[in-house]
Amino acid sequence: MRLDVVTIFPDYLTPLDLSLIGKAREDGLLDVRIHDLRDFTHDRHRTVDDTPYGGGAGMVMKPQPWAEALDHVLALDNPSGAKPRLLVPGPGGRPFTQALARELALEPWLAFACGRYEGIDERVYDHAREDLGLEVSVVSLGDYVLNGGEVAVLAMVEAIGRLIPGVIGNAESLVEESHEDGLLEYPIYTKPSSWNGRDVPSVLLSGNHGAIAQWRHEQRLARTAARRPDLLHASHAGGADGGDLEIAAATPGDVPELAVLLLACAAREAGAAGTSGTPDAHASVDDVRASLDTSITWVARSGGRLVGAVRTPRSPSPDGEWAISRLCVAPDLEGRGLDRRLVEQAEAAAPDGTRSVTLHLGSGRPEALKAYRKAGYRPADGSSSLPGTVTLVKRRR
Known part of the structure; x- marks a missing residue:
């Protein structure tokens, strides 16, 4: 894995030469490169900040040095034109969790932008996304404010780096650690x-x-x-849904968790059906994000955890059909009625004029087929349009 860190305090990152992360660098498992933002300034004072438009206390990091620094990172030893995922530590970002550390450990290349003062000019984020084509994630180490992003980068690199195969001598020691399964x-x-x-x-x-x-x-x-x-959450406490189940339309912020849930359900369905052709078996985060533009995904959360999802169209088909698909419940919560709650939400979202509701279920779940038959669904004629599933139909009065 390659890691690039842009900062105005390169010496702050020297602890990355120590302990297991330092050894991983020596062994070639981690390629960590530190870049001084001031090297991309063009005045004798090497200025990286200026006063904020609109007034207010503090200073804001200027966009031009950041643009040149990111251009440099992308061009350095990169003949293939690959691009990193850009992480910006900040108190207004997505919480950094063990699950996110595992997600990031699968990336071949990460870049970190260490902000200071009041933060980085917002146009830098737009430039990185729109002009450079980078995936940009603002990540928060916790609900507090630091002087800069360097402390957060040290923590994140350690959490991510130790998950790279070979960095920890005994990989089994990673299995029962805190937060690996939410406990x-x-x-x-x-x-x-x-x-x-x-x-x-x-x-x-x-x-x-x-x-x-x-x-x-x-x-x-x-x-x-x-x-x-x-x-x-409910899987630990043993309740049906923890008593605090909330179902709402998915937002872009739900995409990473939703993608993981869909992959887990796809793997479960494939194992039950003895196939590998389930709809979400190869779905990427980008695929899930794109689906939010063409359909509505309803997600269920319990205790803050995303535990289920179901997808509906934005409008019925010309013949009045309302298609419910991608019904997914966390494997450890199956059999507790959560799937019925999701289907009820999907049915309730159908507009007036809907003549029938179709429900696509994994073909490896005969017990679910019996349950939905009692709820008024009947097998549809012909084969399902989605591989690895069966289609049920319910007529609306």
Whole structure:
């Protein structure tokens, strides 16, 4: 993976030479390049900021040095014309989570723009997207304000870099860490078994691996509930939908989570049906984003987590057909009635004049077919227009 960082304080990034990230750089697993923004200024003071239009306190980083710096990053050792994903640390961005770290670890090239002062001129973001064709993501390390983006970059590079194969010696140590499945890690102990009047829990000394696994899961739930109750969702608590289910039309901000959910559902359907031709098996983030322009995707959230989705058209077909497709529920929440809630939302969105509702379901779910037959749906004549699915029809009165 290649990482380019543009900053006015290159020395701030020297910790990236240390520990496992530094070793990964030495081994060629990470190619980290630091660029001084002031090298792209043209006055003797090497000025990178100026006063804000409209008044106000503080200074704003000028667009021209940033434009030249980004041009330089794209041109440097890049004969193929590849482009990085540009990340801009900022308190107004998408929260940086373990899930996002895993998403970014799959990218071959990331670039970071470290803002300072009051931030970067907004036109730099437009230039990067529209003129350079970069995917730009503003990412927040937390709900607080830092003096600049360098601290956030250090944290993000460490979180992302350690997920690159080969960076961590024992890959199994990544499996049960905090946030990997939405829960915090369980308490850990080492020798001696009794220290300073405090004993290691007896279950850990029992040799009963089933009991140990159960204890650890219970400890993870208890620790998460005590320290980060906002992380708990229905699959952990055991409720049908956590009592706080919200269904709304998807926005561009939902796209990354929605893409992951659709891929998870596609993999589940493919395994159940014994095929690889499900509609979303190869859907990219760009495909999901483009679908928001041509259809409406309804997403369900519980405890902040995106747990389900269903797609409807923006208008019925000329013959009054209302097509419901891409019905998807998080695999760990199946069988709790969430799919029916989503279908009810999709049915309610059908405008007056709709004569029939068609529902496309994965062909590997015979139990779902029985349930929807009770709800008034019947198998359609002929084969489904979507591979890996069956089509059901419900006439509207």
